[in-house]
Amino acid sequence: xxxxxxxxxxxxxxxxxxxxxxxxxxxxxxxxxxxxxxxxxxxxxxxxxxxxxxxxxxxxxxxxxxxxxxxxxxxxxxxxxxxxxxxxxxxxxxxxxxxxxxxxxxxxxxxxxxxxxxxxxxxxxxxxxxxxxxxxxxxxxxxxxxxxxxxxxxxxxxxxxxxxxxxxxxxxxxxxxxxxxxxxxxxxxxxxxxxxxxxxxxxxxxxxxxxxxxxxxxxxxxxxxxxxxxxxxxxxxxxxxxxxxxxxxxxxxxxxxxxxxxxxxxxxxxxxxxxxxxxxxxxxxxxxxxxxxxxxxxxxxxxxxxxxxxxxxxxxxxxxxxxxxxxxxxxxxxxxxxxxxxxxxxxxxxxxxxxxxxxxxxxxxxxxxxxxxxxxxxxxxxxxxxxxxxxxxxxxxxxxxxxxxxxxxxxxxxxxxxxxxxxxxxxxxxxxxxxxxxxxxxxxxxxxxxxxxxxxxxxxxxxxxxxxxxxxxxxxxxxxxxxxxxxxxxx
Numbered sequence: 001x002x003x004x005x006x007x008x009x010x011x012x013x014x015x016x017x018x019x020x021x022x023x024x025x026x027x028x029x030x031x032x033x034x035x036x037x038x039x040x041x042x043x044x045x046x047x048x049x050x051x052x053x054x055x056x057x058x059x060x061x062x063x064x065x066x067x068x069x070x071x072x073x074x075x076x077x078x079x080x081x082x083x084x085x086x087x088x089x090x091x092x093x094x095x096x097x098x099x100x101x102x103x104x105x106x107x108x109x110x111x112x113x114x115x116x117x118x119x120x121x122x123x124x125x126x127x128x129x130x131x132x133x134x135x136x137x138x139x140x141x142x143x144x145x146x147x148x149x150x151x152x153x154x155x156x157x158x159x160x161x162x163x164x165x166x167x168x169x170x171x172x173x174x175x176x177x178x179x180x181x182x183x184x185x186x187x188x189x190x191x192x193x194x195x196x197x198x199x200x201x202x203x204x205x206x207x208x209x210x211x212x213x214x215x216x217x218x219x220x221x222x223x224x225x226x227x228x229x230x231x232x233x234x235x236x237x238x239x240x241x242x243x244x245x246x247x248x249x250x251x252x253x254x255x256x257x258x259x260x261x262x263x264x265x266x267x268x269x270x271x272x273x274x275x276x277x278x279x280x281x282x283x284x285x286x287x288x289x290x291x292x293x294x295x296x297x298x299x300x301x302x303x304x305x306x307x308x309x310x311x312x313x314x315x316x317x318x319x320x321x322x323x324x325x326x327x328x329x330x331x332x333x334x335x336x337x338x339x340x341x342x343x344x345x346x347x348x349x350x351x352x353x354x355x356x357x358x359x360x361x362x363x364x365x366x367x368x369x370x371x372x373x374x375x376x377x378x379x380x381x382x383x384x385x386x387x388x389x390x391x392x393x394x395x396x397x398x399x400x401x402x403x404x405x406x407x408x409x410x411x412x413x414x415x416x417x418x419x420x421x422x423x424x425x426x427x428x429x430x431x432x433x434x435x436x437x438x439x440x441x442x443x444x445x446x447x448x449x450x451x452x453x454x455x456x457x458x459x460x461x462x463x464x465x466x467x468x469x470x471x472x473x474x475x476x477x478x479x480x481x482x483x484x485x486x487x488x489x490x491x
Contacts, residue, residue: 004074018059021438025458031062043105049095077236077441079243086165090158107138128283136185177211178237179288236440247436249455254398260406264301279389299348299386303341325411327372336361338484349389380419418469
């Protein structure tokens with residue numbers, strides 16, 4: 001039963017990849033290409049959707065022939081950058097305008113106006129999200145108002161997130177979106193699993209532009225063999241953070257994952273119950289199978305790996321990012337230095353886009369090792385603040401599984417375990433987003449009966465970090481962080 005290979009498209013914000021997996025979770029091949037971003041105005045972030053398609057297809061065409069037997073590939077799984085919106089011609093598949101990327105902030109004033117008009121409680125209750133430019137709905141409205149080509153397209157205009165666009169091109173016309181991506185648009189009622197009439201009216205979006213919302217596991221059309229020689233069924237779909245949680249085998253409540261990339265995203269499953277956060281976490285769909293939705297709470301940290309790049313590239317305190325672990329180990333503590341990395345504001349649970357970063361406790365005794373250590377410690381402190389928010393919402397963590405580029409830092413991984421006072425696990429294979437898409441596709445293709453079975457078979461080895469820090473030291477460090485944070489927030 002467990003024969004057959006799995007092809008995955010992992011279309012991220014800065015790169016796109018095609019990867020091959022076997023049913024044991026081993027990666028057999030990868031092809032990667034960079035994706036170009038443009039910044040046409042302050043706060044505007046765009047990509048060329050044709051470029052996304054061309055480079056993704058080129059990656060697939062490179063990796064498929066590398067398979068031991070390309071005919072043994074059983075299914076395709078797709079994972080993607082979330083919230084980014086694509087506008088295309090449903091007849092030709094060609095983009096009609098730039099894609100507006102999730103990082104784009106052009107609709108901040110529009111979101112503030114809706115919030116001031118009292119609409120955020122409706123958005124929060126129906127979608128689990130906040131009124132923020134991060135999500136897709138306000139981006140769609142802006143594009144419809146400002147790009148004449150979209151209005152001129154009439155009935156030919158199709159709008160969707162990146163996986164929806166890729167599926168349309170791969171299949172020659174299918175217009176669908178999986179529930180995890182749809183749940184990030186601020187147009188979906190995550191409780192009913194459908195586009196919401198009130199939200200469509202609020203943002204002025206015609207339902208006919210949007211895809212049909214479908215499961216994350218199943219058989220969702222077939223790839224046109226003209227693209228890369230295989231009529232593959234598409235069997236697994238999920239947004240990147242949900243896919244990473246699945247790839248980390250975080251299916252049961254309490255088992256949480258944190259991805260430390262440019263920013264950091266923490267997801268914790270809550271079962272088939274959508275938990276409405278009282279602590280400004282996001283409620284989102286983790287996956288959906290047979291029409292049954294499995295939910296998660298999500299907390300986002302805006303600045304993680306980008307802080308280390310800033311220390312290296314802007315301040316020149318580091319020659320390489322990897323130096324931070326050695327520097328942190330070279331001093332017994334930070335000497336009272338705390339860094340609150342709010343360079344682009346603070347994310348969950350504070351949601352303060354107005355504040356900026358701060359280094360406190362500087363003395364003449366503070367050197368670059370203390371600052372580097374304070375930067376790494378800030379990751380643990382921010383994670384601990386989210387740990388408290390999740391617990392207060394009735395979703396306490398029993399284990400944290402970490403991935404992302406920063407997670408390779410053993411010192412930081414241990415410090416997170418120490419500050420959280422709980423075990424932290426890191427997989428040997430860190431591309432958990434792509435692996436999660438492979439797991440979904442494996443179930444959709446019938447290689448495994450359930451997602452739990454796929455995770456158990458494909459998870460792979462990991463390293464564990466257990467708490468070792470003295471309780472008094474931990475309490476003292478956290479007291480210092482809380483004071484630094486209160487100083488920044490005016491508390």
